[in-house]
Amino acid sequence: MLDIIWNIGLNDLVDILIVAFVIYEVILLIRGTRAVQMLVGLVVLFLIFLVSRQLDLLTLHWMLSNFLGSIILVVIILFQSDIRRALMRVGRGPFFKGSPEEQQLLREVTNAATTLAGRRIGALMALERRINLGDYLEMGTPIDARVSEELIVSIFNPASPIHDGAVVIQGGRMSAAGCFLPISRNPNLSRSFGTRHRAGIGLSEETDAAVIIVSEETGKISLAVGGQITPGLDGPALRQTLHVLFHVEEGVAPEGQLRWGWWRRTR
Secondary structure (H helix, E strand, C coil): CHHHHHCCCHHHHHHHHHHHHHHHHHHHHHCCCHHHHHHHHHHHHHHHHHHHHHCCCHHHHHHHHHHHCCHHHHHHHHCHHHHHHHHHHHHHCCCCCCCHHHHHHHHHHHHHHHHHHHCCCCEEEEECCCCCCHHHCCCCEEEEEECCHHHHHHHHCCCCCCCCCEEEEECCEEEEEEECCCCCCCCCCCCCCCHHHHHHHHHHHHCCCEEEEECCCCCCEEEEECCEEEEEECHHHHHHHHHHHCCCCCCCCCCCCCCCCCCCCCC
């Protein structure tokens, strides 16, 4: 064992660090999604395969060996959306962040939140970061539209048939509206938080999304990230915080906020 440790060179250390980083990023990518359940299922099948070999269960071993023999193809088919999303993120970050399109997106979202707050119209907007929000789109209405202040305001208009629920923004576009988010069960939350705020906090507990909540009762804007909520934000403070969260431009987060880079997670 000691001989192996002493024989580890610089190239081996770099190799180990790269593999560890890739595994870490994959875990972050699939955390909170159904991909985790599929991955657990594959691990269970592999364990059954090992047991069948030890117990000489020939038929079961033959079936699983043929299945696992094509494991690479199976993984590509099962995780094709996650692989595609990961490649897209590699292509646009971290060195490609801060594009005019991203700045425009955050500007439109901030303006929409400010407009809705001024009119005291409730709203819930989830901005995907690294963890996929695809599982939360199933109950919503597909949109696939460019993010704009006018469209967001029209969606949350009380007369709109899809004003209930959340708007989910992925990859720079509005994926769906009227989406239902998980309600936080944190007993320490203030009793003043209603269903909309608890849903925003709930999503931020399960994923790393940035969730903007506009209260229809008070007309105030809140931001939930990492299970923590910051209430009473105005337009400039919200925009500055979003810029820091998405690493669009360098800046200092408002007091009481945490700062994230592309390599950091919530604390």
